[in-house]
Amino acid sequence: MESVSAAATAGQGLAGRLPALLAVAAVARHGSFTRAASAAGVSTSALSQTVRALEAQLGVRLFNRTTRRVALTEAGAQFLARVHPALAEIEAAFDALDASRDEPAGTLRINLPRVASELLVLPHLAEFMERHPQIRLELALDDGFADLVGEGFDAGIRLGESVAPGMVAVPIGGPIRIVVVGAPRYFRRRARPATPDDLAAHDCLHYRFATGGVYRWEFAQPDDPQRVFDVLTEGRFVTNDLRTMVRAAEQGVGLLHVVEDYVRASLDDGRLVPVLESWCPSFPGFYLYTAGRAQLPPKLRAFIDFLREKREGA
Structure with a gap:
């Protein structure tokens, strides 16, 4: 993700702005330019320049920056709330292409509490990674309640009684x-x-x-x-x-x-x-839940099927 100038971004239309939009979403999700850059595999300075170029083109500051904290401004939060659905649709389009492959692929981001990680995932982590070499698995341990869409997660795992209304929930373990x-x-x-x-x-x-x-x-x-x-x-x-x-x-x-x-x-x-x-x-035990899609992407379906297989075989 290379930095782009404000002039170049303006001249390239949406295609030129998309890397910057992804950069803004990543910084908001991680709450840090350094962590977002590390996750994206780019330098912190390149990511920062990309975001600043977009801010310059828009004439609006999207983030408040201090030496200790990075947070969306009010305008930035409103802007990202409208952009997120479109980015999710783009990701869904890539997931649909993945469905034509024999092997599930892509980054799979799961938010789950420590107890679920240690009971359901860690005992079988090596086997899952070996079975699906094209999946990059990211586990975010969080005993609170994450905003799946806002923070860019594919799914969360919680006890059934804790899943928010409106979510699509799938049981992944017994009582x-x-x-x-x-x-x-x-x-x-x-x-x-x-x-x-x-x-x-x-x-x-x-x-x-x-x-x-x-x-x-x-x-x-x-x-x-x-x-x-x-x-x-x-x-x-x-x-x-x-x-x-x-x-x-x-x-x-x-x-x-x-x-x-x-x-x-x-x-x-x-x-x-x-x-x-x-x-x-x-x-009732743990459920994997999503914000709701007509069809689960293959990488997430593979993860669900694997957890169910291991739980049933326990």
Whole structure:
């Protein structure tokens, strides 16, 4: 992606502007000229010059730049919101061409939480990459909720209940179970809870979302699994990293509310012990979701089929 002058951009019409539009979308997605340039395989200065040339031609500043942060201006955000659908259509056109190939190809960008990455993708990553050598896979670990279209993702992975209305969602795994666990050393000094109400007297490990909210623990009535309720727990340790929470639980810092498969090894070797098991039923697991297309591109279809194959064979 070479830099272009304002005069050249103006003279070449849309064809001349397309590299600049792609550059603007990339910088907005990455929030950085350096990261966007690295992803595109060009120099930071070339990318910056391309964007500045477009700004000069338009007579509008698209980005506010400081030494620490790059963000769209109001005009830039409005402009990109109108440009994105057209860029998505162009990408869809290339995807349609890929459908005529025997082998799925292209860059596949997936936004997913850490737990989904570690349970569904990482155990089989090498096999997927070997099976599809023409796919370039980019995983963005994000425990929040991404704007798939605005940030240029092909799809996201979330628990079914977290998928926003209007998205096209495809199940990629069977039911999963949330468990409450603690270390033996924790239970040597604290009685095991018999009901979720007993958690008020326990130290519970808290997960904080990027939005600032703290995850509320969910349970279901033992005699009626459809009656789901959440509990406001207390605790002295808060983090935004699941692996850190597991380590803290293993050290006896407090009780943890977590996907059972994520702590399977710790349960099997006794580092963690489950409690409140009758209050923790299974529920629908992870879904891959997209903003909606009439037909999934081959690279995404290959990814979905692969995850389903591995989950069914587990």
